[in-house]
Amino acid sequence: MPGFLDNEEIEIPCENCGRKSKKSIGWIKGHTEFSCACGTRIRLQASQFESEIAKVERSLGDLERSLKNFGK
Numbered sequence: 001m002p003g004f005l006d007n008e009e010i011e012i013p014c015e016n017c018g019r020k021s022k023k024s025i026g027w028i029k030g031h032t033e034f035s036c037a038c039g040t041r042i043r044l045q046a047s048q049f050e051s052e053i054a055k056v057e058r059s060l061g062d063l064e065r066s067l068k069n070f071g072k
Contacts, residue, residue, distance in 0.1 A: 004056075004057050004060050004061070005025045005053060005056065005057060005060075006024060006025050006026030006029070007024055007025075007026060008024065008025050009022045009023060009024050009025075010022070010023065010025065010028075012042060012044070014036040014038060014040050014042060015040070015042075016036065016038055016040040017036060017037075017038040017040065019036055019037060019038065021034070021036060021037075021042075025053060028044055028049060029049075029050055029053070031044060032044055
């Protein structure tokens with residue numbers, strides 16, 4: 001099931017050249033590394049990142065349910 005934030009993009013900086021690559025959260029969830037345009041391999045801490053995103057998505061889901069029930 002896709003998350004609320006899967007289409008949102010974040011910038012990931014390269015420690016070598018400083019270039020910032022934009023990647024969607026959904027893309028990051030499915031990858032552990034990528035190459036910067038300068039050739040540097042960038043490793044992603046996907047497990048920690050996914051855990052934090054899951055927390056945010058749960059909170060957003062709770063908020064959405066609360067808002068739907070607010071007028072009842």
